[in-house]
Amino acid sequence: MATSSEVEVETVVEGERKADNTKKSWGFREWGLLVSVCAAFFLDALDNIMVGIAVPPIQSDLGMTTESVQWVVSSYVLGFGGFLLLGGRMADLLGRRRMFLIGVAVFAIGSLVGGVTNDGLVVIAARFVMGVGAAFTAPASLSIIITNFPEGAQRNRAVGIYTACGAVGYSTGVIAGGALTEISWRWTFLLPVAVALIALIGALALVPRDIKPDRGSGKFxxxxxxxxxxxxxxxxxxxxxxxxxxxxxxxxxxxxxxxxxxxxxxxxxxxxxxQPLLRLGLLRNRALVGASLVAAAILGTYMSFQFIGGLYLQTMRAWSPMEMALAFLPIGLLIATIAPRAGKLISRFGVQWMIFAGFVAYTASYLLFLRIDEASSYAWVILPSILLIGVAFPFSFPAANVQATTGVDESEQGLAAGVLQTGYQVGAAIVLAIVTATMAAEGPANDAAGTLSGYHNGLYVVTGISVITTLLTLVAALRASARRRVAGSAAAASQS
The missing domain is CATH 1.10.287 (Helix Hairpins)
Known part of the structure; x- marks a missing residue:
């Protein structure tokens, strides 16, 4: 028997079609609010891509060891993943707008410190602070969208645009990261400060104040x-x-x-x-838990693919950071093009089928990338995988966000967004760690063939996870379709 949360997700398509007939066009308030909170997602994507490209110059300039410089990336993941659940719940209890503003301000301060310091440990600490800021911003921004746009076509459209803004940040980041790194790695920290200030000013002016939440009589x-x-x-x-x-x-x-x-x-x-921080009953919401597991597979497999692809292009093919950035650019361009239309696709086909279609594309991409050798053609071997990722992400990411938040009470939207974001971050950390260990399992590679073998071993893990997720999402989509048919037949019988 379907749970109430599953029924609500499955009937969202019908609700969206009805909403299409009555919705009004968005005005300045709706667009202003959306642009303001989307700026935070743009900033997160922009910063992560730019700093990832800038790691080698940071290591060289500050004299950091290989073990320590990897914490420039890992400390951000640690701060982000560690504080997400707290950030989501604080948004519900203290106000989404307030926590969004605090998160953006903390992010900006950390980025500024990281850009001006000459100490590698301070850079690592600054990245941790930036991750904490993002942990408060990410669930707050998504829950602001969910609570300000009505469930159905309007919300799906807003989430699609939200995804597109992240893609624009990604696209801008790969180019800006390559260009700024050529000047100085410090600009990869300083540029996000300006973007954060714009987001902060926009949110102050355009995001409405929260209705004072009912915290009950209990203590925090x-x-x-x-x-x-x-x-x-x-x-x-x-x-x-x-x-x-x-x-x-x-x-x-x-x-x-x-x-x-x-x-x-x-x-x-x-x-x-x-007054619990996390109402444990929320974890019985199968739609939320399922979306969080999907999120783990999405970001875990993609981040591992990008990691292997980046190593392949820069190490084996000796491509420059800018050349690598341009190689991955079509992903961001396709997401930015398709994601704003994802809402209509979700309304037509439903979240389960959209997630399944996304993972079909992910799996095809990873299988095709297994063809890489010591001199693979970009156009014939690499580009097809890049293009498929660019299609898969706008199909799956908005749909997972919609599924996770549909049917959740407004008072717990921030927490639900935090649970979902935790799925993304922990999934990325777990899968990337497994892939890295698999790549190194045969020991240090002494030649190109050994290095390539390690890349293939990592890709086998990525492809296997994607195949399993594809099969599971197909089962979920078929079950959802069957339940909708039964519900439709029952409704027709009751009217006759």
Whole structure:
């Protein structure tokens, strides 16, 4: 029997079609609000791509070791993944607009510090602070969209545009990152400060103030907040460090065990708390949990594909950062083109079929990329995979966001967005860690053939995860279609 959340997701198509007949065109308030919160997603994509390209110059300029410089990227993931659940719930309790503004301001401060320092450890700390800022911004921005655009076609359209803004940030980031790195890596930190200030000013003027939430008579769940945040920090840390420390090393096993113990303690605390940070019943929402697992597969496989592709082009093919940026540029251009229309596609086909179609394209992309050799043609071997990713992402990403938030009470939209974003970030960390370990399993590569073999091993893992997800999403789509047919037949019978 379908749960209430599944029924609400499955009937969204009919609701959207009705909404299409009555919706009004958006005015300045709607567009202004959307642009303001989308700027944060744009900023996150822009910054991550630019800093990723700038890692080698940062290492050279600041004299950082290979082990330490990887934390320029990993510390951001640690801050983001560790504070997402807290950020989502704080948005519900203290106001989405307020937490959005705080998150953007924290991000800007961290980026400014990272751009002016001459100390590698300060750069790592600044990136952690930026990740914390994004952990408050990401769930707040999505929940602002969800609570200000009515469920159905208008919300789907807004989420599609939200996705497109991230793609524009990605597209801009690959070019800007390559160009700015040629001047100085510091500009990859300083440019986001200007973008953050624009987003901050726009949100102050255009995002409406929240209605004062009803917090009840209980106190804020401090114990739950501390426990889950430390647990997530330890979990992400153990995953990120596992390839370097060893999967069965005392450090990896110890931090992972500590995170499990803290998560178990968090569950106990939430069951007893008068005003829990996370209402455990929310995790019985199968649509939200399913969307979060899909999110983990989306970002986990894609980030691993990009990691392998970047290494292949820069190490084996000796491409410059700018050449690599241009190679991946079609992904962002296609997402920016298709994503604004994703709302209409979701309204027509439903979220389950859109997610399935996305993973068909992901799987085809990864299979085609397995053809890489020591001198593969870009147009014949690499570009087809790039183009398929550019189609897969705008099909799957907006649909997963819609599925995760449909049927969730407005008072928990921030938390639902936090759970979804946690799926994205933890999934990316886990899959990338597994792929990295698989690539290194045969030991150091002494020649091009050995290096290429490592890339293929990593791609086998990526492709396998994508194939499994494709099959599972097909089952979900078929079941959803069957339930809709039964519901339609019952409705027709009751009217006759």
């Amino acid at each position: 769940d401090v114990a739950g907040a501390v426990t889950v945040t430390v647990a997530m920090l330890l979990l992400v840390y153990s995953i990120v460090e596992a390839p370097n420390a060893g999967w069965v090393s005392p450090r990896t096993l110890g931090t992972f065990a500590a995170s499990v113990v803290l998560l178990a303690a968090f569950v106990v605390i939430e069951r007893r708390a008068a």
